[in-house]
Amino acid sequence: MLKxxxxxxxxxxxxxxxNLDARLKIVITVLFVVVMFMSTNFPGLILSAxxxxxxxxxxxxxxxxxxxxxxxxxxxxxxTVVLNLFFxxxxxxxxxxxxxxxxxxxxxxxxxxxxxxxxxxxxxxLLTYTTSTIALTDGLEALMKPLNKINFPVHEMAMMMTIALxxxxxxxxxxxxxxxxxxxxxxxxxxxTFMDRIxxxxxxxxxxxxxxxxxxxxxxxxxxxxxxxxxxxxxxxxQLKITKDDIRYTVVCMVFFAVILSMKIFFKRVI
Amino acid sequence: xxxLKIENLSYTYNEGMPGATKALDDINLxxxxxxxxxxxxxxxxxxxxxxxxxxxxxxxQAGRILLEGKDIWKDYEDIRQVRFSVxxxxxxxxxxxFEETCYxxxxxxxxxxxxxxxEIDRRVKxxxxxxxxxxxxxxxxxxxxxxxxKRRVAIAGIIAMMPKMLVLDxxxxxxxxxxxxLILSQVKNYQLTTGSTVILVSHSMEDxxxxxxxxxxxxxxxxYNYDTTEKVFRDAENLSRMxxxxxxxxxVFLKLxxxxxxxxxxxYTIPYAVKSLLKYKxxxxxxxxx
Numbered sequence: 001m002l003k004x005x006x007x008x009x010x011x012x013x014x015x016x017x018x019n020l021d022a023r024l025k026i027v028i029t030v031l032f033v034v035v036m037f038m039s040t041n042f043p044g045l046i047l048s049a050x051x052x053x054x055x056x057x058x059x060x061x062x063x064x065x066x067x068x069x070x071x072x073x074x075x076x077x078x079x080t081v082v083l084n085l086f087f088x089x090x091x092x093x094x095x096x097x098x099x100x101x102x103x104x105x106x107x108x109x110x111x112x113x114x115x116x117x118x119x120x121x122x123x124x125x126l127l128t129y130t131t132s133t134i135a136l137t138d139g140l141e142a143l144m145k146p147l148n149k150i151n152f153p154v155h156e157m158a159m160m161m162t163i164a165l166x167x168x169x170x171x172x173x174x175x176x177x178x179x180x181x182x183x184x185x186x187x188x189x190x191x192x193t194f195m196d197r198i199x200x201x202x203x204x205x206x207x208x209x210x211x212x213x214x215x216x217x218x219x220x221x222x223x224x225x226x227x228x229x230x231x232x233x234x235x236x237x238x239q240l241k242i243t244k245d246d247i248r249y250t251v252v253c254m255v256f257f258a259v260i261l262s263m264k265i266f267f268k269r270v271i
Numbered sequence: 272x273x274x275l276k277i278e279n280l281s282y283t284y285n286e287g288m289p290g291a292t293k294a295l296d297d298i299n300l301x302x303x304x305x306x307x308x309x310x311x312x313x314x315x316x317x318x319x320x321x322x323x324x325x326x327x328x329x330x331x332q333a334g335r336i337l338l339e340g341k342d343i344w345k346d347y348e349d350i351r352q353v354r355f356s357v358x359x360x361x362x363x364x365x366x367x368x369f370e371e372t373c374y375x376x377x378x379x380x381x382x383x384x385x386x387x388x389x390e391i392d393r394r395v396k397x398x399x400x401x402x403x404x405x406x407x408x409x410x411x412x413x414x415x416x417x418x419x420x421k422r423r424v425a426i427a428g429i430i431a432m433m434p435k436m437l438v439l440d441x442x443x444x445x446x447x448x449x450x451x452x453l454i455l456s457q458v459k460n461y462q463l464t465t466g467s468t469v470i471l472v473s474h475s476m477e478d479x480x481x482x483x484x485x486x487x488x489x490x491x492x493x494x495y496n497y498d499t500t501e502k503v504f505r506d507a508e509n510l511s512r513m514x515x516x517x518x519x520x521x522x523v524f525l526k527l528x529x530x531x532x533x534x535x536x537x538x539y540t541i542p543y544a545v546k547s548l549l550k551y552k553x554x555x556x557x558x559x560x561x
Contacts, residue, residue, distance in 0.1 A: 174366075177361065177366075178366065178367055180323070180328050180361065181361050181364065181366075181367035182367060182379075183328060183354065184326055184328065184354055184358070184359040184361070184429070185354075185367075185379055185380040185383060185428060185429065185432070186351055186354055186355055186380055186383030186384060186432070187379075187383060188351070188383070202369065203367075203369045203379065204369075206369035207366055207367055207368065207369050210366075210414070211366055
């Protein structure tokens with residue numbers, strides 16, 4: 001159950017997508033999100049889908065992973081679709097079920113919505129699939145560096161993020177272990193009334209919090225033992241360097257995004 | 272009579288994904304009631320995966336698990352009953368403690384079984400006694416105890432369910448010699464008093480040699496050997512190849528034999544070593560007399 005969580009998972013590899021400079025990758029992903037919100041017509045969405053699928057093909061991430069990352073969000077998608085389907089009104093009702101009317105506009109809007117959400121999830125997951133957490137936070141730190149001027153603790157934020165991301169799998173594993181231990185003592189985790197279920201969480205949350213604090217303390221001691229004192233004067237083992245290839249790939253992506261956006265001009269209507 | 276029977280059990284992690292690993296490959300095993308079984312094997316050989324099948328925490332991908340002749344997965348509703356019958360003590364069980372007092376924590380299992388107050392009280396006291404948990408500790412918070420004490424409280428929490436089969440996954444990891452001795456002798460005592468079956472996973476050949484009646488040797492998801500302790504340790508060469516080794520005392524006797532001393536090498540505990548050395552001395556004295 002918990003193993004199905006794929007957000008933040010990293011699949012090491014050696015592909016153009018993997019090797020792209022982390023800073024550029026973050027910028028491209030952010031732009032992709034913006035483009036997704038701006039493109040509302042089918043040609044644009046189809047092109048975006050082509051873009052995402054090409055990226056997956058290039059990166060060598062199995063498409064099975066996509067299915068896994070979409071699965072936990074299906075209820076959300078379902079909810080949005082149902083709500084929109086009945087609340088958006090248009091000119092001529094398509095189907096009439098009692099008091100409920102479904103309009104053509106609603107159907108189109110739903111399809112656009114679904115494809116947008118799916119593409120957003122897939123596109124942004126690719127960032128974490130192909131970038132190690134260290135590269136990711138290094139990239140973010142580099143991008144946020146200008147904020148240092150207004151005394152924003154950029155390095156500390158990046159370090160916090162690294163640690164938080166690093167501990168997601170550990171804590172998931174820990175939760176699973178504790179759940180198994182309590183299940184072995186007959187704890188019922190997935191039945192009973194709402195109150196029963198909340199009460200059933202206590203035997204899991206208490207040990208989990210205790211171990212999280214213990215880990216935090218151990219980590220703090222270990223960092224202090226290695227004389228960690230924050231970002232000032234700290235040098236890096238991995239220097240971020242933008243190569244010619246990086247620029248080439250970025251330009252290709254930008255051109256693609258521009259084409260997707262230009263679809264808005266050519267196809268003014270939603271369809 | 273066998274309490275647990277495993278038929279053609281297989282399990283693969285991340286099946287159908289890149290990085291799929293076969294943890295168990297067609298395991299067949301029968302464990303007789305009342306035996307103390309030691310499980311040894313190299314890290315990652317599938318020991319923990321195997322024992323998580325015993326009480327139905329992991330559902331077999333292929334094969335069956337029969338507890339007292341009944342398939343545990345036949346009726347999903349019964350799986351909780353299986354967990355009360357097969358008590359599983361995890362590695363570092365002290366991390367599962369959560370209640371305000373040790374008493375309440377030990378009572379968690381029996382309470383889940385739906386027993387009445389009186390019976391719960393009786394069982395908590397019984398389990399505490401078996402595990403050397405004092406009344407003072409029972410009344411206090413589990414988080415004020417030392418590591419070894421916490422672990423004994425956690426084991427008491429399983430014993431309080433009075434399982435027919437007690438499974439312990441490296442119960443002594445990270446404890447000092449005195450703590451190990453204490454926990455293992457208490458487990459042995461529990462087995463002898465109640466006649467229950469005990470399965471002990473351990474990396475210490477000494478512990479296995481001292482307590483187990485039979486030993487299960489696992490290698491790469493297969494059962495390499497399942498036999499009496501003497502017979503298993505006789506196979507010293509292959510055990511070393513697997514990176515498992517044999518008890519130190521057995522090594523001493525193998526060396527003696529190599530040096531030309533005419534002595535049996537099926538020695539794996541200190542008392543037996545003393546006995547066979549005395550016997551050897553006696554025989555030698557008589558030999559020179561004659």
